[in-house]
Each structure stands twice: as structure tokens, then as C-alpha cells.
Amino acid sequence: MRPQFLYEKNLHGVANSVKRKQEQYRKIVRHLYYNGAASIAEIVKAVKISQPLVASLVDDLISYGMLLDKGVGESIGGRRPNLFCLNSEYQYVIGVDINLHTLNLAVFDLSNKQIFREETKYFDLENSEEYLNSLIEKIETMISQLGMPREKYLAVGISLPGLVDAKQGLSHTHLSVAEEGLAHFLSDRLSMNVLLDNDARTMALGEKAFGKAIDKENVLCLNLSNGIGLGMILNGNLHSGKNGFAGEFGHILIDPEGKLCDCGKIGCLETLTSGKILVKNIREAVDKGQPTLLAKYKKENKKIDLRAVVEAILQGDQFAIDQLNQMCEYLGKGLVTLIHLLNPEMVIIGGKIAHAGKFVIDPVTMSMNKYAMSRISSETELVCSDLLDDSALMGTMANVMRSVLSLD
Amino acid sequence: MRPQFLYEKNLHGVANSVKRKQEQYRKIVRHLYYNGAASIAEIVKAVKISQPLVASLVDDLISYGMLLDKGVGESIGGRRPNLFCLNSEYQYVIGVDINLHTLNLAVFDLSNKQIFREETKYFDLENSEEYLNSLIEKIETMISQLGMPREKYLAVGISLPGLVDAKQGLSHTHLSVAEEGLAHFLSDRLSMNVLLDNDARTMALGEKAFGKAIDKENVLCLNLSNGIGLGMILNGNLHSGKNGFAGEFGHILIDPEGKLCDCGKIGCLETLTSGKILVKNIREAVDKGQPTLLAKYKKENKKIDLRAVVEAILQGDQFAIDQLNQMCEYLGKGLVTLIHLLNPEMVIIGGKIAHAGKFVIDPVTMSMNKYAMSRISSETELVCSDLLDDSALMGTMANVMRSVLSLD
DNA sequence: AATACTTTTAAAAAAAATTATAAAAGAATT
DNA sequence: AATTCTTTTATAATTTTTTTTAAAAGTATT
Numbered sequence: 001m002r003p004q005f006l007y008e009k010n011l012h013g014v015a016n017s018v019k020r021k022q023e024q025y026r027k028i029v030r031h032l033y034y035n036g037a038a039s040i041a042e043i044v045k046a047v048k049i050s051q052p053l054v055a056s057l058v059d060d061l062i063s064y065g066m067l068l069d070k071g072v073g074e075s076i077g078g079r080r081p082n083l084f085c086l087n088s089e090y091q092y093v094i095g096v097d098i099n100l101h102t103l104n105l106a107v108f109d110l111s112n113k114q115i116f117r118e119e120t121k122y123f124d125l126e127n128s129e130e131y132l133n134s135l136i137e138k139i140e141t142m143i144s145q146l147g148m149p150r151e152k153y154l155a156v157g158i159s160l161p162g163l164v165d166a167k168q169g170l171s172h173t174h175l176s177v178a179e180e181g182l183a184h185f186l187s188d189r190l191s192m193n194v195l196l197d198n199d200a201r202t203m204a205l206g207e208k209a210f211g212k213a214i215d216k217e218n219v220l221c222l223n224l225s226n227g228i229g230l231g232m233i234l235n236g237n238l239h240s241g242k243n244g245f246a247g248e249f250g251h252i253l254i255d256p257e258g259k260l261c262d263c264g265k266i267g268c269l270e271t272l273t274s275g276k277i278l279v280k281n282i283r284e285a286v287d288k289g290q291p292t293l294l295a296k297y298k299k300e301n302k303k304i305d306l307r308a309v310v311e312a313i314l315q316g317d318q319f320a321i322d323q324l325n326q327m328c329e330y331l332g333k334g335l336v337t338l339i340h341l342l343n344p345e346m347v348i349i350g351g352k353i354a355h356a357g358k359f360v361i362d363p364v365t366m367s368m369n370k371y372a373m374s375r376i377s378s379e380t381e382l383v384c385s386d387l388l389d390d391s392a393l394m395g396t397m398a399n400v401m402r403s404v405l406s407l408d
Numbered sequence: 409m410r411p412q413f414l415y416e417k418n419l420h421g422v423a424n425s426v427k428r429k430q431e432q433y434r435k436i437v438r439h440l441y442y443n444g445a446a447s448i449a450e451i452v453k454a455v456k457i458s459q460p461l462v463a464s465l466v467d468d469l470i471s472y473g474m475l476l477d478k479g480v481g482e483s484i485g486g487r488r489p490n491l492f493c494l495n496s497e498y499q500y501v502i503g504v505d506i507n508l509h510t511l512n513l514a515v516f517d518l519s520n521k522q523i524f525r526e527e528t529k530y531f532d533l534e535n536s537e538e539y540l541n542s543l544i545e546k547i548e549t550m551i552s553q554l555g556m557p558r559e560k561y562l563a564v565g566i567s568l569p570g571l572v573d574a575k576q577g578l579s580h581t582h583l584s585v586a587e588e589g590l591a592h593f594l595s596d597r598l599s600m601n602v603l604l605d606n607d608a609r610t611m612a613l614g615e616k617a618f619g620k621a622i623d624k625e626n627v628l629c630l631n632l633s634n635g636i637g638l639g640m641i642l643n644g645n646l647h648s649g650k651n652g653f654a655g656e657f658g659h660i661l662i663d664p665e666g667k668l669c670d671c672g673k674i675g676c677l678e679t680l681t682s683g684k685i686l687v688k689n690i691r692e693a694v695d696k697g698q699p700t701l702l703a704k705y706k707k708e709n710k711k712i713d714l715r716a717v718v719e720a721i722l723q724g725d726q727f728a729i730d731q732l733n734q735m736c737e738y739l740g741k742g743l744v745t746l747i748h749l750l751n752p753e754m755v756i757i758g759g760k761i762a763h764a765g766k767f768v769i770d771p772v773t774m775s776m777n778k779y780a781m782s783r784i785s786s787e788t789e790l791v792c793s794d795l796l797d798d799s800a801l802m803g804t805m806a807n808v809m810r811s812v813l814s815l816d
Numbered sequence: 817a818a819t820a821c822t823t824t825t826a827a828a829a830a831a832a833a834t835t836a837t838a839a840a841a842g843a844a845t846t
Numbered sequence: 847a848a849t850t851c852t853t854t855t856a857t858a859a860t861t862t863t864t865t866t867t868a869a870a871a872g873t874a875t876t
Contacts, residue, residue: 017861039825051825052826052827052865053862055826079872081823081824081825230749242751243751246751248748252745253662255664265780336660337660337661340657343649344650375580376651424865448855449854460835460855487840487855819876820876821875822872823871827868829866831862835858837857841853843851
């Protein structure tokens, strides 16, 4: 019998006993994926199945090639255990991180190692058949480069900006051309399972699985790049809301007397604090002759972008730091609302601006102290992501594995 | 063997086989509690245990007196099924709804019927040993009135305002005198299991179990009385946050140029929209001679309270309605933030102000339409609670049963 | 180095749970 | 009214899983 469970969840018309066995396999594989190599005894404790049964299930999985016997491990005061681990080469996951102007592709093995990685610049996201075709071509090229048969790929995980309905596999904002829904479209064309989610939520999954949110139950992940995205881990699970629209943090009201936002409302957080605004303000000031390290871009006739700004900040550019500080004051205000509502244990800042490290953390912390009820906010840790630009891509892997290994 | 599972969850030093059996019992009881009488065949489908085993477990439960055989039911095209249901008199739950000025007590049977109900007015909440003593006395009097032995009571569920850490059983705001924590203190004194939660969250549990949130997964419940409370059902579960502080909706920033709030911050939602403010504004206007039905209170030298205001609104008092409308504009603004962040399928308004029905719903809806991104808000239904003043009390019952019948 | 104690694993025995089968009881159809 | 078809329930047979027991392979101590 082939272990189907990594492919299809609700096997229809299959005997109950088979389903039960697949669930047992899944528990074991799940434990080994999330906790690494383990002895039979350890697995027994973790999955709550008896030792003789676990032993026989592990034997099965080894015979399918899914698990490997790593030989004896360290003793903790008795007979040395035999350790077992996932065969990291049993299958692979394709990760696709779609950004407004770039595309990141990766192939992960089951130990989460990237065995392939490619960044394509100037791959501008647009809602067209052509974009989708070139995306598929990119993926197909990668597959043929790697030379492995299609069955070796467990699924394709995709991260993209905008409103995404993960349950239905729809992209509302950027790739709505695919009529059957983006996930189905790509699944048909690639002949693979496809899993979508919004970039901020994928980042949150990445942080929960591989970043600073490991072992935390209530964590907010901010994606601070040109816009502001929010991914929420609540009670240990990703929160998506009814339609997958949760996390529209950029459009909460901060200043009723403020500016008009793209969304039609006035005083949205995004009109006050976002990479876009930061860059815009700095460009305008540079045009007016503001002294700053960034002035050289004007001389060289190059455009100032967010990356340049962050670089200047890290070099200590006073003006850029001032601008960022101002932005962080507003961001802190917005965060306080989140913290009051959700009482998270940690807030992780990711996205391009996270590269500024303490230059973001410090002013945001100050702002939070000013605006928050201290009893609540003092329970919340504010940190920068250490996955940084990789978090969304890592998140696609986490999303696929979560989906495949989820129980019930 | 006595079915211990309704009392103790993590039975220590008990054989695995016993634990498993208790879990099976719990599944069956759970199904019957949440879905009412059922046949063996129905239970089999719901709990995914084989028919012979379910039959024998049901036999056991009947012999313990926990289940009743209701005799044959309606056929759906074959042999008539034997129906089984919970013995609603097997045990009882005590519900305690603590408010700032009143105390509601109830005893529920396992069919959620209130077999006892008592409302005590002028029972002012204060952080003192005396308050706790008179609370305990109230409960003890009720118990002796009902004349049932203490073992007949499954647990005491308590709802109270302010910051509550449900996991630890602590009341931070109002009843912190009990040093071991409120739950432990009461549990010792009453010799019963005690379960605490904040009033807004208890209301949310009530709505989820018995009100309009049944079968909904993402629902926000607003407790609009003198303050503003928020209880959130997210992904089907109550969200409490790291320390149980989640839901501080009253202290999110709405107007940076606004008034000072009790919490020390400026422009909190509660400074603009709360029963307290509404009453205060109306009192001031009446003192200045504003024509309104409520003016009679002044003549009669009685104080205008929230109940009176709502009554006037329902009688069509133009001034009171205007005042409420104004408040609802702000409330809508705040709600939009919630909806953008959490994408709920329903928002339920409860508390004293919910008695105003469409007089709250309509202006809040208008405000939401004005301030929200329609794609998101159009997915959210706004309704008034139909449990109204009972929702917190019903919520204590829901909380106890949820805790007792939760799986794993 | 010998002995006592641990932990891990394997195998046998026992128990638990499921599947398969049959019987009972009623509904629908001829 | 008799027959056929459903659904429910009881029983028997089989399978699955666990518990128990024992052996294997270590560590720690004397």
C-alpha cells in the first residue's frame, strides 16, 4: 500500500480501517517533521499510540521510503535508542513568493532545506494571462532543471499580496483573471496541488514554524514594506476571518482629520505610515534640497527606493532616521489598538523595513509606551523578524506542511 | 465505576484504558448535550465510534443514571430508533452573573433550563472580603433552598466585569482581594469547581451556545452597557489572548484630539460612546431645559439612568434618539476597525443598549457603511442579541459545559 | 569487573474495537 | 395482505491495539 495521506485528505469510499491507519501514519510523520529525529519510545509518548503499534507503523513507513533509520542515538541511562527521521528527499515542496516587482522561487526538501533558490527582479505583478503564463514557465523551467519526476513534488505553496481567500484559493486583488480561481488554475496547469495565501499571513506562518513565533500561541506579524500587512496567529492558529480578509491593518482609522487613502476612506493608518509614504516624503525633501546621504541618488539621477532608505538609516543618516521615527509614532498608535484588542504575547516586524532593526523597534516601543495601557502592553514583546526577506517563502513551506500534516 | 469525567479532566495515575473510555463517554455526552436526543445510529455517525461499542457505552451511561432511554422515535423509512438523551436532572450548574450594581443567580439543569433564578438589585460590586462573604452567603442560601446535596452541582460558572484571567482564575479589576485568586478562593469556600470569565467573553459564549452565533465561526459580541466590552469568537473558539486581557475595545484610539479617558489615554472609544457618556450628556441637557420625555425624571427628582434612556428611545423620544445616533456614529467607526482586522461573519450587540434594537442597529450600520471598505463589511451581519440580559448568565452555563465536555 | 538499575525493543497474551452477519421492526410497494 | 426494502439493533467473528512480560543493551555504582 502506498501512503496516500500526504496527497489526499478525505479519501472517499475508502475503508475506515485504512483512514485510521493513515491518520496514525500522519501523526508519526507529523511528529518527526516538527521535532526531528526520534526514538520509538519518544514517538509513543508524543502520538499516544502503543509501542508495538508505533514500531510496526514505523517499519511500514521505512519500507515506503518515507522514513530513515538513523541508527543508535545517545542513551539517557539505559539501552541506546534507535533513531528515526523523515527521509528529507522523499518529497519536495515548491515555494513561490510573489511580490509586486519580484518573484522568489524555491524548492524545499522535507528538512526545510532550500535545494533550489531563485530571485527574479523586475517581475512585475499584473492581473493578466501573460503574467500567469510566465509564472508557470518559470516554475516549469525550474522543475526540468532539477530533473525530478512530478510525483516528487508534494505541493506548490504560494504567497501573494492583496486580498486572498485561502480556503477557496482565490486572489481578489492581483490575480483574479484565472476564472476557476487562481489555485485551481495553477493546479490544472502544473498538475500539482496548489496552496495559496496572502503574503502577511504566509509570513506569520513562516514565523510560527521557523522564526521567533515558535512555541508562541498569540503572535502578530507585521509586514512592513511599501504597504502594511498583518498576519495573526491566535490561539496557536492562523486567523483568516470569514472570507480570508482578516488583517487589513493598513486601513484602520488613525486620524479622522487625515489624508484621503487609496481605499476611499480618510485617515487610514497606511496614509501615515508605510514604506511608500516614507519614500515619498524623503524624495520630496531631497528635491527641496534636504541634506541627507540620500541626496546622492538625485545627483546620480537614480530613484530613491525603500531599500536605499533603509540602507541610509543603517548608516546613521539623521534625516532618514527622523522620518522613520515619525512614521513609527503612528505605527505604534495603530499597534496599540491591536494589542488592546488581541493581547498577543509577541509582535514581530517583518518586511523590508525590518532590516532597520532597532531603528524601528525603539521608536515603535516608545510610541506604544505612550499610547497603551501598560498592564496590557507590558505583556507584549516587540521584535524584528530574523527570517527577514525569507519569511514569506519559508511560510509557503510551512503552509503546505501544515495543510498536509494537520490532524482531522 | 462512577463516570468521573464530568469532574476531573486529567486524571492522574489512572490507566490509559480508563482515560480512553472516559473520552468515549465524553464524546457521547457531548453530542447529546449539544444536539439533543439521538439514536445509537446517529451517535455512531457523530462520534465516529462503532455501533456495538456505542451501544454498550450508552448502556453504561444509562446504568450510571446520566442518560435516559426516551423510547422509540420517528422512523425515517425503516425500524424505529430508540432515542437517548441526557438526564437533565443528573447534575446542575450554578450560574453567577456579577454586575456593578446587581447580582444574577441561576441554577441550570443539563437541558439548560433555569430551575432557579434570582436577581438582586443594589448588590454593589466592591473589592472587599465582605462582598465575597455576602456573595457566598447568597449562593449557600440558594443551595439550601433547593435542598440538593452538593455533589449534584457540577460547577459554578461566574461572569464578572473588568480584566479577568480565566486560565488562572484571577480577577484583576474588581475582586483581587482573594489572595489565592478568586476562583480558588470561591472553590475552597463553596467546595465546588469554579470557572471564571470576563462578562463580555461570557456573553460571547452565551451567544455562541444559545444565541445568534450558533454555528458561526467568527463572531464579535459587544457588551454595550455603561462601558463597552468585547468578546470574540475566532475560528470557532473564544479568544482570550495571552493573559485574558483581549477585548479592550473601549480603549482603542478613535479621536487623537479627544477627551481624557479614565485609563489615562486620550480619545479612547469609551470617551465618545458608552452608556455612561450617553446618560451624562442627557442629564446635562435636561438640566439645561432640553425638551424630552426624560425631563419628567427631573421633575420627580429621580435620577436618569441607562434603562430610562432606552425606554425613552423606544417611546420615540427625539432627543434621546439623536443622542444615541451620535454615539453610534463613533461606535461604527470603532467597529470598522474590528471588522477590517478580524473579518467576522457577524457582530452581535448585547448589553442594556441592545434593548433599543433597530435604534442602535440602524445608525451603527450607517456609520459602518460610511467608514468601512465595503468588500469586507458587506460580509458582516450586524444584529442585536436576543438573549439580552440573559446572555452573560447563559454564558456561564455554556462556559462550564464547554470546559467539562471539551475533547483533549 | 561484577552488580544493580535504566531504557529500549521484541514477542506473547489479553483486551478492545471493528467488521460482518443476522435478526428485528417498521415503511413502501404491489 | 403479502412482499420487498430500510433502518435499527444485537450477536458472532475477526481484526486491531494494548497490556504484559521478557530480553537486549546500555549506564551507574560498588
